[in-house]
Amino acid sequence: MHPGLKDGNMSTLKLSFKVNGKLTSLAVAPNALLVDVLREDLGLTGTKAGCREGECGACTVLLDGEPVNSCLLPAMKAAGREVTTIEGLVQEDGTLHALQQSFTDQGASQCGFCTPAMILNAKALLDKAPHPDEGQIRQALSGVLCRCTGYRKIVQAVQNIAQGK
Numbered sequence: 001m002h003p004g005l006k007d008g009n010m011s012t013l014k015l016s017f018k019v020n021g022k023l024t025s026l027a028v029a030p031n032a033l034l035v036d037v038l039r040e041d042l043g044l045t046g047t048k049a050g051c052r053e054g055e056c057g058a059c060t061v062l063l064d065g066e067p068v069n070s071c072l073l074p075a076m077k078a079a080g081r082e083v084t085t086i087e088g089l090v091q092e093d094g095t096l097h098a099l100q101q102s103f104t105d106q107g108a109s110q111c112g113f114c115t116p117a118m119i120l121n122a123k124a125l126l127d128k129a130p131h132p133d134e135g136q137i138r139q140a141l142s143g144v145l146c147r148c149t150g151y152r153k154i155v156q157a158v159q160n161i162a163q164g165k
């Protein structure tokens with residue numbers, strides 16, 4: 001028997017992974033997508049489900065630190081790995097991550113639908129390259145569509161962190 005199969009229930013698999021630093025185990029359908037497990041089973045609705053086709057980037061989460069479209073990823077592919085969602089960036093005392101604060105200060109969020117994905121892509125970039133230039137920032141954010149802001153304030157919000165402002 002596959003080690004992930006739950007005893008007595010062949011229709012679900014047991015998924016164990018780290019979510020925002022916490023070890024998490026739950027039963028999921030074999031074909032469940034990560035975006036749905038995060039939103040519906042774990043209540044992490046900061047991850048947005050937009051196109052569900054890998055086009056809009058709104059469903060971005062970090063998988064072992066790398067941005068992935070969670071609408072395309074079978075949840076079981078996250079087994080044994082670490083997923084970070086936008087909720088995981090807030091400290092326990094409620095303090096926002098510097099990027100979250102910068103987006104707020106810069107007015108870089110309008111409807112907010114793209115914002116979690118923008119911030120997580122920016123975090124992945126800054127974790128690798130703390131002082132990216134504008135081109136690198138735009139490149140890192142290019143997989144996420146924003147219908148509202150025209151991108152300028154989003155890029156500025158990331159630049160402010162990159163420049164230590």
Ligand code: FES
Nearest residue numbers: 050051052057071
């Ligand atoms: S919802 Fe995943 S890319 Fe659009």
Ligand code: FES
Nearest residue numbers: 110114146147148
């Ligand atoms: S703020 Fe509305 S989609 Fe970006």
